[in-house]
Amino acid sequence: MTRISLSRQPGERVLVVEGAEERVIAAADLAAYVREREVDRPRWVWDDTARWYPPLLAAGVRVERCHDLRLGHRLLRRAPAIDAAQLVGPQSEHWDRLGPSVESDPALFSIDDDAEHLRADLEDTRQLAAVTSSTDPARLGLLLAAESAGALVAAEMTFAGVPWRADIHQRLLSDLLGPRPPLGSRPQGLETLADQVRSELNAPGLNPDSHPELLAALRRAELEAPDTRASTLQRLDHPVVVPLLRYKQLAHLFQTNGWAWSDEWVRGGRFRPSYQPAGSATGRWSSNGGGALSFPAQVRHAVVADEGWTFVVADVAQLEPRVLAGMSGDRALARSARGADLYQGMVDDGAVATRNDAKLGLLGAMYGATSGESGRMVAGLTRRYPAAFGLVEEAARAGERGEAVRTLLGRGSPTLGESWARDPEGPPTDPEVQSRHRRTFGRFTRNFVVQGTGAEWASCWIADLRNRLWSMGDGAFMARPHLVFFLHDEVVVHTPLALADDVAAAATEAAGAASGLLFRTLGIDFPLTISTVRSYADAGKAGAVVSPDA
DNA sequence: TATAGCAGCGCC
């Protein structure tokens, strides 16, 4: 496959390297060049998709595939199957330090980036060699491709934006909070609730946003509350509880998804958050602007499809338990994972009495529960599913010992040693404290293997879906069905009404493709819950369950 | 005045 690497050069020029051929073009000519070469379906190699792709999209150029060297470098540096020495060479220390380009400054060329004219072709050669000589080139190659495709999806979703009805959002806010207040003051609805709280607690000057003040006021009213979280306050028997909980709920809405948030993140009928593919250690995406990954259900009413368009919302039922079944090769759990409801499958198999017990036990195993009902279920299920439960148990033990663990496709976890090295205090000297650290880290590595492999399945899923969506329509990117939202195990596609059924089928087929890539031999189902809705808030309410043909 | 850490909440 043709690889074409692009490197920024001084003076707004771009170095283009294809095989042995090198040329320099003006940045102004880049979009035209990429458009012309895209017909050969090359893999574009660049330092950071978030830097190169947005200007191309703005110029109307969509690319099919890329290799994101920044993501690749981060990944390969930690991958246990890689010989780290292979990644060392000219400029490699710069690649070690490369952070994500930020949303506020995604410009291809900035004034002070003279130190950053990294040769993409040199790093590309190192990464390719490192993968080829690794102990698992096929899986690592797949992971790099999937993660790079994810970076393309992220840029495209920010470009497209989530269709957003500002009028609906504003009405929601004013209904709950009253009219928009002047900068720096509370809306009327919150002020009224604050007054009720003050009067119930006999604390005239109380600022309910201040935890110390609130705790002191509660204590004066002879209420026992070790903290101010909602679940604690709910247990108190006092007339202040109702207005206080309401205050906290509405204050959170006001502060995180209120008018100021809208001013910053909504423009021209679109909500455009910024995504960071593989932004978390496990490979899950994070978001560093707009709060896309904690996008509350309450405000999803404002997400309404354009006229003549609709949303296809698809989410995977029990992604991580299914991933665990697949990666552990646990035959009994894999059997339960064939079908729409894995937990019910466990009940039908006679492993457990109720669906809820199944859920408690599996989640407890993946999170490291040791006590309570969940802990007891884990103990019982371990005998029934030795391979699956053994896999997460072994990951926990390895993490406690200070070893790295890896996902199915080869992403390596951080280690206990690293976390101690980062701490100026170093490793705890108190053996009691140290073993607590070890157990905490073990819970992290226990979850890492499952959450990380789940993220890999999801990357393969959206990468495949992205290609299917593109081939489904014609014309400009925004005229075809396109992804507008992705959240760990859920996607939202904005599509012309006429194509909604095709989009739903594509989501299901893509899930089957991802399962095949990761768990070829096992035939684990990854059933989707799919709804076609005008508003995101309605997703899941009238959803049809569609099982992929494995 | 700027910033780091904490508590609390939202999502998975």
Next chain:
DNA sequence: AGGGCGCTGCTATA
């Protein structure tokens, strides 16, 4: 003694 994130205001620190 259940994992991963980001965002907010408050608080303490420099």
